[in-house]
Amino acid sequence: MPKLPKLFIYLLGLVFIINLLQSYFTDLIFDEAYYWHYAQNMAWGYFDHPPMVALLVKISSLFFTGELGVRFMSCVLSVGTLYFLWLLIDNPKKNEYVLHFFVLTFSMTLLNAYGFFTLPDTPFLFFTALFLYIYKKFIAQPTWLLSIALGLLMSALMYSKYHAVLVIVFVILSNIKLVFNKYAWLAVFVALLSYAPHLIWLFNNDFVSVKYHLFERPNKAYDFNDYTIGFFLNLLALFGFTFFWIYKALIKTKNTDLLNKALLYITYGTLIFFFISSFNRRIQTQWLIVISITLTILAFNYMLENENARKWIFRMGLVNIALLIFARFALVFEQIAPMHYESHGNKEWALSISEKAGETPVVFENSYRNAPMYAFYTGNTSFSLNNVMYRRNQYSIDDSEAKVQHKKILYVSQYLLDGDYPLNLPKQKTGFGVYKDNFESFRKLRVLLDKKEIPLNSQETIEFKVFNPYDFDIDVNKLKFYVAYHNHYKRPEEVVPIAVSKVNTLQQILKPKDTLTYTFKMPKYTMKNPGYFKIAISENNLQPGMNGDNIKLTE
Structure with missing residues (x-):
């Protein structure tokens, strides 16, 4: 040198x-x-x-x-x-x-x-x-x-x-x-x-x-x-x-x-x-x-x-x-900053939530940003619960979800209209935090649909499978199904509930590493000219998750 x-x-x-x-x-x-x-x-x-x-x-x-x-x-x-x-x-x-x-x-x-x-x-x-x-x-x-x-x-x-x-x-x-x-x-x-x-x-x-x-x-x-x-x-x-x-x-x-x-x-x-x-x-x-x-x-x-x-x-x-x-x-x-920057105040808001939650795990809906920031500055368990209006991220594939299962948690969401206290979080000015006992989510459930595209306004009966990647049984009565319509740029705009029928009507339990087959028909939508859709699952009345892939809608 x-x-x-x-x-x-x-x-x-x-x-x-x-x-x-x-x-x-x-x-x-x-x-x-x-x-x-x-x-x-x-x-x-x-x-x-x-x-x-x-x-x-x-x-x-x-x-x-x-x-x-x-x-x-x-x-x-x-x-x-x-x-x-x-x-x-x-x-x-x-x-x-x-x-x-x-x-x-x-x-x-x-x-x-x-x-x-x-x-x-x-x-x-x-x-x-x-x-x-x-x-x-x-x-x-x-x-x-x-x-x-x-x-x-x-x-x-x-x-x-x-x-x-x-x-x-x-x-x-x-x-x-x-x-x-x-x-x-x-x-x-x-x-x-x-x-x-x-x-x-x-x-x-x-x-x-x-x-x-x-x-x-x-x-x-x-x-x-x-x-x-x-x-x-x-x-x-x-x-x-x-x-x-x-x-x-x-x-x-x-x-x-x-x-x-x-x-x-x-x-x-x-x-x-x-x-x-x-x-x-x-x-x-x-x-x-x-x-x-x-x-x-x-x-x-x-x-x-x-x-x-x-x-x-x-x-x-x-x-x-x-x-x-x-x-x-x-x-x-x-x-002295001319604007609020994302390095400002993170420790303060994290500790303010921790003062209320104590060591209770905190589940942030739709925030892979707030969840790790909270965990870093408090040392407490957190999780980002991602719904169909958001995007998948590391919390979708790692073991973070398991750490909050069947525990009392503080659920922080912009979708809540009432709760134990109002939010004061970066980029999240609405919503509340509420305590939930025995929290349970199945965000890793996967919807398998073998079609790559479906005609818009199709009335055909569509078949799909739900795969359980977990190592425990899931009671299918806890599940509700939705179709999330996306625009032509894959941005979700409208979520509509669907009525599904099980092919095996007697089966009420989805076994680990097993699938159940369902059928449904595409629901009506109000948005203008959707370009894609995906099937979403809500468990225990949570907001529906990102369980299926985007399927193209053709004219």
Whole structure:
């Protein structure tokens, strides 16, 4: 490893300390609490994401408690990201502009935020920088050891975030000769071998993550301002006031070598991919995060050779940093924040519920956000009971439901019109909390319908099965059935009760790992032009759950 300038070491250490302090004093945001929930039951996969983010939380918890027990490894990986970005820059002038490097990187919004937040993008950024560094060595002189390292890093990228496939694909496209390289094939073999546990997890869980992200995720009608204009606004938000000179550096950079070519392919490929995607769905800013890595390298190299760019990126970078420092303080101190942010007040509302509930488990309806936040700050049991108007999540597939069965619980729901006390929760301004004795839910019951589509307004008799995945009997008299009509973008809009008939009318008990067959006819609806429907089951008069798959309604 090359010797680092002392100023680089000092500034890197300063960034690490700043991020540690930020981690300690900032309440968790909701996604972090959700990933903390992941880490309470380590697995090779989770509903929404691969498992790397949970591993970071788990390792952090070995060293610290509280917020640092979630974020410590993010602080470590963030300085590692900066270190490998520095190593990826070969220009001999770089040692003269260490301060410029830190101004450039610390002024990037999400690169800054992921210096302490623990989200899937945090390891994704680190492993992208490390992957590119090893790839740089590989193209200079491939060896078996570098091949194995590349394979492990491709796997680590995919364990971090599914978007990592773009990095891998665009690097291969930038150097198509890799297809004929035995060292590259070894890397692919190592990557597949080390990624196999997650692939097996996906298979054993019916590819739940893939199905959700590709087929089940609700959408809405195309909106030019929200989708496509929003995409371009995200490009500006990534770099703030330095955006003009950073994108100018991208345009000015030539294919001088294979590494530069890889950086250009990743950047342009990512931009083109998500630009096209913006005609189908709203692009979230963090989906573009990988270009912060590639454009750091390209922009800094451009700064070193262009005095005007160096001057303006430094000046505008300082403006960005001033704003980001204020934002960091605002994350901690709500009284100076221009708006309520999700890091504000979480400990307070969680403890306010705990004061009423004591150690009684709390069941939050339709909130995979509030349930883990409550558990994190109180240490008490919680569960997210998801109904058909919401979305499936990790609580739909893990063992959380079992922890509240047949216990007295506090049931917190926006659907309740009366209760023991009114709600005062983030993004949940209506509803109440009520105590329930001997709570019982069967959210994992699955509806199996072998049709992929059914004509709209069909009056045919439709047959479906209900599968019991539990290890106990279920009294079918506790079940009621509904059809949830969705619009053409898979958003639920109307829930209608249905009358069902059992094929075996004498059977009143659904045995473990067994099915019962029912028939029904499609009910009338009032919504305009439904596009999909799913069958939903209500148990013990709870709101109906997400038991069936979306079935397309045809004209």
